[in-house]
Amino acid sequence: MIRKIFLGLIVLIIGFFIYIAFQKGDFHYERSGVIAAAPEKVFPYLSHLQLASQWSPFEPAHSNMKKTYSGDDGHAGAAMDFDGDNKTGSGRIEILDVIENERVDLKLSMHKPIKAENTIRYTVAPVEGGTQFTWSMSGKSDFIGKLMSTIMNPEQFMGAQLEEGIHNLQNLLGSYYAEEAMNLSSKPTTVRWADKHYIFIERKGPFQLTARQSWDELSEVMAELTAQNKVLGAFSSYTGEPEKVYRAGVEVAAKPKTVPTGMQYERFRGGRYAKFTLTGSYRYLPAASEKAETYLETNKTAIRDSYYIENYISNPKETAEEKLVTEILIPIK
Incomplete structure (x- = not known):
């Protein structure tokens, strides 16, 4: 009896494996x-x-x-x-x-x-x-x-x-x-952006990737930057198609003698800009910049070939996310 049960189990197991195999x-x-x-x-x-x-x-x-x-x-x-x-x-x-x-x-x-x-x-x-x-x-x-x-x-x-x-x-x-949650000024003001002493990290590629990478790398050398320079503020500059270039950097009071490894310096040339102001989280910046550019195109404001700027007025370490203030500056003729 036990032998028959044992043989029956073997047959069932073999049958199950055959079923699985097919x-x-x-x-x-x-x-x-x-x-x-x-x-x-x-x-x-x-x-x-x-x-x-x-x-x-x-x-x-x-x-x-x-x-x-x-x-x-x-x-x-x-x-x-x-x-x-x-x-x-x-x-x-x-x-x-x-x-x-x-x-x-x-x-x-x-x-x-x-x-x-x-x-x-x-x-x-x-x-x-x-x-x-x-x-x-x-x-x-x-x-x-x-x-x-x-x-x-x-x-x-x-x-x-x-x-x-x-x-x-x-x-x-x-x-x-989500535009309903975006607190962006409805109309721009025209400003003249002065030349700046600019130390920055530059990356090429989609901004969704390069922006975060650039600021993460910059944060690692901020102590060195502030020890060697008088830092006046932080801003990013970027260009769109065909080659997407993103720069995360700081304005300093004078031309630096040296810059940290991996960073660059240039005398950033200013000019005439249309300035929009965004109040709120940095996560709205991509949509806010797009909306600002659309406004200028709709109103037939000629955009010149130069870097766009995001000027960070607030210190994110000291300011609540919903109260962060960022100036979006688009170069115009």
Whole structure:
């Protein structure tokens, strides 16, 4: 009797393994949502691996994840190697192809806890109300993957992760472009910006990435700057297309004898500017700058070819976020 039960169990186990082996190996998970921003505003967050931590559901909860970037971020060949805990695992994500403001293809290679290779695709398209963002993941399941799919519903689980990422991006960009919460002066005043002694860090690329990087790097040398110079204030200067250049810097009282490694000095040439004033969080600056530029274009004010300026009137260490004052200066003829 025991022998028959034992043999029966073996038959059941073998049958179960055969059943698992013949399960469909291909999978495709996909979710979509509308982001309240134009495709060109959404796309850098998808095409740049270093911006993914601002919205990806796979990164924020694992701040101890070790990440190493290589290649030209935002272009094919760029990659991020990551090593996290048992839940996150370790692996590599690489950009395969980028079609600007349309599509990004990536390859996800997992090393731990199990080995796997999946294809990820982000697509964006303009729709009423903003941008349709579609996030998909495709691949093949090995035997372990097929076995796990009989225990849990991977489509439901992964679908929830994709939905969370889309929701995070909606919240992130929605807060940037929520005009009802933006306290921006309705009309500009015309001012003449004087020449300045300017020490700065310069970076090229999407402002969503380079602005934060530049100010983080500047904060690391502020003690050295203030010890060697009389710092009068802080402002950023930037240019748009075709080459996005962002500078985070400080105005000093005189030409410096030396500058910290990685920084530059120039006599910043001023001129005539249209000045708008934003009161509130720095997160509104991208939308506020865009709104200010649109106002000038609508009113047929000629913009000259020079650096735009964000002049930070308030000290963020001493001022409540909702009371921060920033002057947005656009060069005009």
